[in-house]
Amino acid sequence: MPADSIPSVRNGEAFAAAAPLSLERFRREVLDSVASGGRIAAFFARRETDEGERSSPAVLTAVTASDAESSLRVFSTTAEGTYPSLTPECAQLHWFEREVFEQQGLVPAGHPWLKPIRFTAPAQRDAARVHPVAAACGVTDFFQMAGEEVHEVAVGPVHAGIIEPGHFRFQCHGETVYHLEISLGYQHRGVERGLLGGPNPRTIHYIETLAGDTTAGHTLAYCWAVEALSRTRVPPRAQALRGIALELERLANHIGDLGALAGDVGFLPTMSYCGRIRGDVLNLTAMLCGNRFARGLIRPGGVAFDLDTETVAEMKRRLAAVAEDARVAIELLWSTPSVMARFEGIGVITRDGCQQMGLVGVAARACGVARDVRRDFPGGIYRFVHIPESTCRSGDVFARAYVRWLEIQRSLTFVAEQLESLPAGPIRTTPQLLRPGHTVVSLTEGWRGEICHVATTDARGRFAGYKVVDPSFHNWFGLALALRNQQISDFPLCNKSFNLSYCGHDL
Numbered sequence: 001m002p003a004d005s006i007p008s009v010r011n012g013e014a015f016a017a018a019a020p021l022s023l024e025r026f027r028r029e030v031l032d033s034v035a036s037g038g039r040i041a042a043f044f045a046r047r048e049t050d051e052g053e054r055s056s057p058a059v060l061t062a063v064t065a066s067d068a069e070s071s072l073r074v075f076s077t078t079a080e081g082t083y084p085s086l087t088p089e090c091a092q093l094h095w096f097e098r099e100v101f102e103q104q105g106l107v108p109a110g111h112p113w114l115k116p117i118r119f120t121a122p123a124q125r126d127a128a129r130v131h132p133v134a135a136a137c138g139v140t141d142f143f144q145m146a147g148e149e150v151h152e153v154a155v156g157p158v159h160a161g162i163i164e165p166g167h168f169r170f171q172c173h174g175e176t177v178y179h180l181e182i183s184l185g186y187q188h189r190g191v192e193r194g195l196l197g198g199p200n201p202r203t204i205h206y207i208e209t210l211a212g213d214t215t216a217g218h219t220l221a222y223c224w225a226v227e228a229l230s231r232t233r234v235p236p237r238a239q240a241l242r243g244i245a246l247e248l249e250r251l252a253n254h255i256g257d258l259g260a261l262a263g264d265v266g267f268l269p270t271m272s273y274c275g276r277i278r279g280d281v282l283n284l285t286a287m288l289c290g291n292r293f294a295r296g297l298i299r300p301g302g303v304a305f306d307l308d309t310e311t312v313a314e315m316k317r318r319l320a321a322v323a324e325d326a327r328v329a330i331e332l333l334w335s336t337p338s339v340m341a342r343f344e345g346i347g348v349i350t351r352d353g354c355q356q357m358g359l360v361g362v363a364a365r366a367c368g369v370a371r372d373v374r375r376d377f378p379g380g381i382y383r384f385v386h387i388p389e390s391t392c393r394s395g396d397v398f399a400r401a402y403v404r405w406l407e408i409q410r411s412l413t414f415v416a417e418q419l420e421s422l423p424a425g426p427i428r429t430t431p432q433l434l435r436p437g438h439t440v441v442s443l444t445e446g447w448r449g450e451i452c453h454v455a456t457t458d459a460r461g462r463f464a465g466y467k468v469v470d471p472s473f474h475n476w477f478g479l480a481l482a483l484r485n486q487q488i489s490d491f492p493l494c495n496k497s498f499n500l501s502y503c504g505h506d507l
Contacts (some may be wrong), residue, residue, distance in 0.1 A: 008071035011377035014228040014440040017456065018076070020059065026077035027086060030062045033073055034090050038064035039358045041072065041443070041452045043096035044467045045079070045104045058104045061467075063441055063454060067376040072441050074454075085111040092358035095477055113143070118185025118506055143181050145171040153488060157186050164502035172488055180483040180491075182476050187503040195466040199226060199300075199434070208295050211470055211504030216242075216249040217446030218468070219298040221453040224379055225442040226300040229434040229457060234380070236423040238302030243381035244418050245285065245294045245303075247411040250447040251322070252281040254404040254411075257499050258330055261401055264493045265342040273329035280322050287315055302428030316419050323412045330405055343398035347482035347494035350395055357481065360474045361449015362407075363498055365391045366399035373445035387414055400497040434461040446471060448501065470504035 006029060009015050021029065034040065042063040048056050057078040064073050085108035087094040095117060097108040102116035144152070150173050157165035165186035171179040191206050207222040208215045220242055227234060234242075259274025282292035289297035289305045297303055307315070333339050349359070354367035364371045372389040374382045390406030392399035434457050442453045449471030458464035479498045483491060 006073050006075060008066070008069070008073050009441065010070065011072065011373075011443045012224045012228045012379050012440065014435060014438045015074075016437055017439050020076045020078050023077050023079060023083055026060065026062070026075050027084065029073075029075050030064065030086060031089055033064040033066075033075075034092065036066075037068060038066045038073070039355075040090070040092040040096065041065040041441070041450070042454050042467055042469045043093055043100070044454070045100045045106055046465045046467075047104065058100075058106055060100070060106070061454070063452065065377070065443070067371055070377055072377075072443075074439065074441065079106055082107040082109050084109055087111050091356050095473065116185070118183075118188055142169045142183075143171065143179055145173075145178060147173070149173055155491075157183075166502050168491070170483075170488055170491070175487045175489065177483045177486050177488050177491070180480045182480055184476070184502055185506050187506040189503070189507065191507045192466055192468060196463055198463045198466075204299065210468060210507065211472075211501045212293065213253055214249065214446045214448065214451070214470070214501070214504065216245045216294040216298060217444050217451050218453075218470075219294070220246060220380070221442045221444040221451045223298055223300050224444070225440045225453050225455045226431060226434065228440045228442070229438055229455065229461075230300075230431040231435070232301050232429060232431040234302050235426045235429060237306075237425045238427045239381040240418045240422055241288070241303045241305075241307070241427065242298055243385070244415050245288060245297055246444070246446075247415050248281055248285045248288070249294060251408060251411050251415070252278050252285070253447045253499075254408050255281060255326055255330075257496065258333070258401060258404055258408075260496050260499070261343075261397070261493070262333060262339070264496050265339055267333070267336065267339050270329050270332050273325065277322060277325050277329065280318065280325070284315055284318055284322070287311055287318075299428065300431045302426070304428070306427045307422065312419050312422065316416065319412065319416055319419070323416075326408060326412075330408070333401065334405075340398065342493065343401060344394070344396060346397045346490050347400075347486060347497060348394070348396045349478060349482050351393075353481055354395070354478070357478055358474055359449075359478045361446070361471045362400055362403050363449065363475045363478050365389065366403045367395040368393040371450075373443045373450050377443045379442075379444070381418070385414065385417070387411070397493055397497040436461045448472060448499070448504075449475065468507055470501055470507075472500040472502075472505045475500055476505060 045058040045060045047058055057080045059076055060079050061076045085097055087097050088110055097111055098117045100106050153170040155168040157167045167183040169181045170177050194206055207219050210218045255274050256278040259271045262270035285294050286292045297305055349367055351367045354364050354369050368391055370389045370391050374387050375389055387410050390403050392402050436457050436459050439456045444451045452469040454467040455463060456465040482494045
């Protein structure tokens with residue numbers, strides 16, 4: 001390895017920050033890393049000065065992940081005003097560079113469609129200290145087509161159902177969608193800024209509500225980061241209980257999604273039963289920690305609640321009932337021709353398209369890309385217990401549904417095995433102070449896909465920077481790709497087959 005090469009690190013491995021690279025070398029290293037099989041896990045900018053001042057240069061950071069080698073590489077540079085866009089040569093970065101522009105006012109010169117990715121109210125922009133150029137672009141033009149019988153359909157941000165706000169702008173010719181532009185930001189809460197200076201008593205509550213349906217996934221990523229920065233070893237029993245919580249979260253959401261997909265095509269038996277079965281899984285989580293969304297369970301150093309023998313026996317009994325009920329309800333989908341006629345061939349994303357855009361989670365595995373943090377970057381219990389990845393090749397609504405069913409079965413097996421063989425011993429150790437001047441990249445496989453947390457400490461051992469990349473951040477543009485050349489009436493079905501998070505994207 002050359003003396004000046006950038007060393008790779010493992011998931012959850014803290015390291016001392018290196019000197020920034022030149023902008024030219026930063027660009028070359030990032031593009032070469034992706035070209036050699038890596039992908040973008042995170043890309044962001046922050047200022048060394050506080051209070052949103054822009055007198056200092058911005059520090060640009062890129063994290064690339066090599067799934068085949070289970071390694072991460074972290075590159076940084078400084079930039080002022082503008083820098084050459086990497087998006088024309090690496091499409092995975094187009095969404096990230098727009099966010100950097102939105103948040104720090106850095107202009108990626110040559111970006112093909114430069115505008116903020118979030119639309120926020122003036123008060124929110126002021127609170128977040130959004131760069132005035134970026135704020136002004138928040139109300140600029142959408143992508144447009146012109147021609148005879150071309151028309152535009154705008155949906156949201158307020159929707160008919162009780163769902164989060166998001167705006168969708170369709171460019172159509174007749175019923176065919178040629179392009180979907182997605183505008184988010186209505187859920188922006190300034191969480192990343194609120195994490196600076198932590199950890200403090202409020203930090204864990206910010207983390208647990210990054211995306212309300214992914215409490216276990218995000219909290220586990222945060223705890224792994226804190227434990228790496230503080231050299232904390234987590235007891236085996238706590239590792240197992242954390243794994244149970246994460247897989248129960250996956251079960252509840254996958255079962256709920258399959259029920260919702262059934263509802264979108266008017267197949268009421270599976271819809272009705274999956275709604276009830278999802279509740280049964282949420283109740284299992286409540287048995288684990290006292291509430292149905294795993295709040296208060298996972299904490300730095302371990303977990304806050306243990307299971308006694310009687311509760312374990314009852315959970316095993318209920319889990320077996322969930323497994324049988326889910327099998328009966330969900331297998332109806334694959335044996336019903338009218339359902340398959342609506343699932344197959346709808347919203348197709350090719351394997352090449354998936355790789356180019358850097359999709360993660362269910363969306364990637366449905367394209368035949370076996371990308372799963374639990375296998376590629378294992379941490380915690382997953383270093384000792386392997387869950388086979390679940391893939392399908394067709395890249396359509398059917399594939400995204402069927403991958404969920406495969407994962408349901410494997411998560412059921414995992415939880416049953418862990419309940420059967422819970423290690424004895426304590427459930428928590430007390431973390432020490434965080435090491436100053438260190439950085440850690442923490443990855444977990446949430447139910448939507450890869451969750452990435454990047455934490456950097458200052459000279460006092462407090463968070464000088466904290467970046468969160470929810471899987472939805474990678475995958476929202478995948479939904480736009482899935483709608484190309486589809487009927488506009490297929491949008492609800494395609495949208496549900498991704499089921500991405502608005503608040504997890506907006507933070």
